[in-house]
Amino acid sequence: MAEVVRNIALAVADGQAALDRRTAEVQRELEAAAAAGELPYAIDAPWYRFSEVDVDVELAVSVDAEVERDAGGTVRGYRPYVKATPLDAGATRTTDVDAELASTLSMRLVPVPPERRVVGRGGSDE
Incomplete structure (x- = not known):
């Protein structure tokens, strides 16, 4: 039973890590676009988390x-x-x-x- 609970918790943690990696990637793209003048001002990527x-x-x-x-x-x-x-x-x-x-x-x-x-x-x- 403990292994089932641990695997579920790890799956949620993996999902959160994937969300964080994607947000970091989007933030880098936004910063590059702002530096290249493609955006009128710098904006931040939204950070999502499992509440x-x-x-x-x-x-x-x-x-x-x-x-x-x-x-x-x-x-x-x-x-x-x-x-x-x-x-x-x-x-x-x-x-x-x-x-x-x-x-x-x-x-x-x-x-x-x-x-x-x-x-x-x-x-x-x-």
Whole structure:
């Protein structure tokens, strides 16, 4: 489950990075056009950001166990674990998930502003 959440967050971050790269590219083009006299005045490219992302994912969930052996190779027990994969026909065909259960993962990703620090005139934190 953690891997699904991490992959979704990384996909959103990749999307934001692509937006930022495109804006930087447009800004360079605008500055070049202003320097060449093609624009009556310099303008700034708009910066876009995801204000929040709502995610709803249907997951196929199954429980499996990993064999635990001692130093001599004797089976001493089984360690259960949960496997989750997005629920669609392609995922269930290509992965080893026997969909015993289905679940919905809902989450909201929001940007967190950086921590602000106030530095006094003497250079120390106040």
